[in-house]
Amino acid sequence: MTPELELRGITKEFPGVRACDGIDLTVKAGEIHCIVGENGAGKTTLMSILYGLLQPDAGHIVIGGRHTSIHSPLEAIDLGIGMVHQAFKLFPTLTVAENVVFRQEPSRRGVIDRRGASRRVRELADAYGLSVDPDAVVEELPVGVLQRVEILKALYRQASVLILDEPTAVLTPQERDRFFEVIRRLRDSGRTILFITHKLAEVMAVADSITVLRQGRSVAELDPAETTPEEISRHMTGRDVSPVRRGRTHTPGKVVLSVETLEVEGFHGLTAVDGVSLEVRAGEVVGIAAVAGNGQSELVEAIAGLRPVVAGTIHIGDQKVTHADVARRRRAGLSYIPEDRHRVGTVAAASISKNLMMGYQRSAQLRRGRWLSLAAVERHARQLCEHYSIKTHSVDAAAASLSGGNLQRIVVAREMSHDSPLLIAEQPTRGVDIGAIQFIHTQILDARDHGRGVLLISAELNEIQALSSRILVMFEGRIVAELDPDTVDEADIGLHMTGGAKVGA
Amino acid sequence: MPLAEQLLDASLWASVTRALIPVLLAAIGGMICERAGVFQISLEGMMLVGAFGAVAMAHVSGSATIGSAAAVMAAVLLSLILAFGAVSRDGNPIVLGIAINILALGITSFLLPQLFGVRGTFQPEGGVRIPRLLLPGLSELPFLGPVLFSLSFLGYVALVLVPLTWFVLFRTPVGLRLRGVGERPMAAETLGVSTNTYKYLAVIASGALTGLAGAQLALGNVGVFAENMSSGRGWIAVVAVLLGRAHPVGVLGACLLFGFAEAFGFRLQGQGLAVQITDAVPFVVTLIALVLARKRFTRLLDLSETKI
């Protein structure tokens, strides 16, 4: 039988921040225990400690009444703890079965028993309703399936405690419901589930008990039968949060972006964008809702000039830029907050001022004659840091020294300050704290109110709904619906996102 | 001889296998590193110290076997620099590899006068060679006999390593873990596989195999060491790993191409073409192959992470 699990006074400090500050947590055997909190509340750090990835500075772990210390994931696995990370830890070129049995391969005389491995994986998958083909190569599978592979890995290692870190982030509403079925079935088989999330609806749907974390402390233990989302939210934030609202209605102005029957190739030369046409006008936010991998990234990259166009046309303002280089698109009026701020949006090794000057390096503002004025570069960086509340001791510090939220502010500051007619914001708030989220939302709505056209791509449906003037739904490379954010609900959007409402598309 | 006849000439193909062996041994070593996620470009240097160690110890001991063992030791020692710097200290393997190559050239050129009092070339009296092993029966087969069954012991080792490494990489737990370590080190670590151990072992294996390559190069034909005698073969092996996508069969194919180019260039020399031109043939062929097989190496196109 699965033992009870207790964490007592767990404390973990990183230079400059106390991620966990004496967290207590009691998890009863065989329950679904939700751990909720904002980004940065210490959820992932706490779970990394439980899984042996990090060592606590203080506090201890008690499993089934016995004090335990866990020094590595291996020890955690031996104790029956499995973890599904938010960023999957799978080997792309190996098969599902190879991923699952890795390091515990069934073998005969030193040779891997590949058929046996496949059979075991299929049996496990069938037992819990996790349909996967054991012989499929992982890199060819959609994200939803990858998650099942991760769960199978834990089950194969006989995990009795399963940690799921933000597991629904990659799922559509429909996939999510199926996923909830799976974890209920796992609970009913006697396993304990630790479910980390910040989505309150999910908590209410599956939790047997709830622990709320805030700023590295456990601030409440709640019974879902006796609480409300509002109460949880209050505990999470310590205050009542009023989400940013779309605000005034407006009349869109002239067209700042027009895309016609665009065709773009994606991974492996497959058609990723398949005849998309859309327009963005000054003074409106056009939201694109899509499940990851339905062509929205390729669409944005094609508009931004980072991916070649196979067919169709792109106009920014009144200039045709279908095959133009990035510099020309930027001159035509493009600014762009990319999805991957670490790799694309910033350079970790360069100073903050050098990060902030990209795109300005040829402007007279930063130059004296032919040469860059180092004083002007610094002044420019200081101004932006102040105006966009970027916290740093020096603009000469490397961008690597910034937190995720501050790093995103760098990108937002730079792209917003260009004052260009078209702004593309791709997953602008992914993984940043709630303060930064509100700030970025306000900036986007401000940009709209100042007559800029915004193309917003987000996996967060509530973000799409809160900010968009119109919602376009993309599915398998096509735009399958245009929806009015005031009249649709999440389930509707979700249905379109999975191709469930193809009528009229 | 007409061209078609030349292409079927057993003596041409015998020289193809001879040219192939050292490169293949080194390339298999490089392939193992590549699979473990260590970019190994110090094959050239390791081959050179291997050749030096082989000639030096064969001279002292009078035994080709001891010479070959010394070659392995010397190259493994050199490979440990890469293992320590790139694996334990997370240094840049490309920069380290280049430094190791320069170090190898320097140290062999330094030791040559220091130990043997000669410069440039060291050819000990009655130079020890690795004998050819004529496989009974098989070596008398027409064509195949001289081409495949009259090699030195190391020649057979190289050829057997192709299926053997395939089997280990793709059919055994060790191979699965090695590939996992190379592909997603973090994922392997969380499952309790020590990436450092596998990377160290891979680098050491490449040292051992490349040392043998050096031994074959120095003791395979004449028993002589010349300054910088690897003369680009280690680099060709690096390219062979890339061209063959770190798959044993692909690597063998790429090495064959190179071996053929070298043998063919040698043949052209016999027909009066200047040696300076024929020397370039393997490199030109390699460059052409790189162009034809392009788009496989995107990883190496953007070295923006390259810092020392």
Added chain:
Amino acid sequence: MLKAAQRGVTTAITHPVTLALVASFGLGGVIIAATGGAPLAAFSEMLAGGFTGRGLHNTLGRSIPIIGMALAVSLAFRAGFLNLGGEGQLLMGALAGTMVAITVPGPGVVVVPVALAAGAAVGAGWALLAALGQTHLQVPLLITSLLLNYVGRSITSYLVRFPFGAPGEPFATTVPVPEAGRIPRVTLIPGGRVSISLVFVLALAAVLAVLYRRSVGGYETEMVGLSGPFARYGGVNVRRHTLLVMAGAGAIGGMVGTHLVIGETFRYIDADMSAQSGIAWTGLMVSLLALNRPMLIIAAGLLFAGLQIGGFAMERATGVSWQLAQVIQALVIVALVSRFAVTWKRRRAEAQATAPDAPEGEDAHVGKV
């Protein structure tokens, strides 16, 4: 004041570069001792031979091609490319420059610049082969630039033996460069003369230093080098920068090669030039040691040149073979890479650990187990 000076000294002593130098000389000493020599005597001969008296002049002369090749490497390296083809660029440029210096008539003020320009053009062209492979064929420059060395060596060897060879010589060489085609020597510091190219190469370092720091192109190149995806996203034409920096690197290489002939030996001798081409690798190491910064390259170039020149003096005086200098140089880089990485990694780890709201679940918090 005093405290600051003390701190400065401490930083200098514990600086990775200092430590790398100390470690490699230590290891070099061990090697000398192991092969039966006396390390201290050898090293003092080396330093005296490289940095005093006539040796200093030789060191200055030797530093010209080393600094030049290091500047060439730094140019490409800052843009994120390891140009391993310095040797080929040097040789191809050298032969072209030499032939122009031999065949073009006229006064020195015309012939020498034209010869250098020819060397630069051919060196740039040779480097562009590799660069174009990268930008248009997706064949990595790292590999092609290196392989082209062997091809370049073959081509120059062939040319100097047959079409351009001086008849009746027992070895492969061109005819001597006429007086007008030679780079003059001047007295910069008393006691000896040194090629005027030294002034040229120091000026080049200064120009590059300003370009790197103050020009738009310098900024863009640096961004390309730090992150290709970021530069592309920001509208920098990565392809153009690749071609430009490689052409620049090749041009410098070609001029260095030309200098080696029309400034030093006055005829292109095949065997000599093959032996000289190790300079490309020395230059690479100097650039790495100097972290690609032109002013530091001058210092590091002088140091490595002094080690080589001192190596010859050491061999004459103590019998310890001069190639030890090369061993020590390579060990410096090995030590630097292995040790630097530690501080680098630690800094990166700290940066991530201080990021409380870094995307949760990413490897950021997880670190190495």
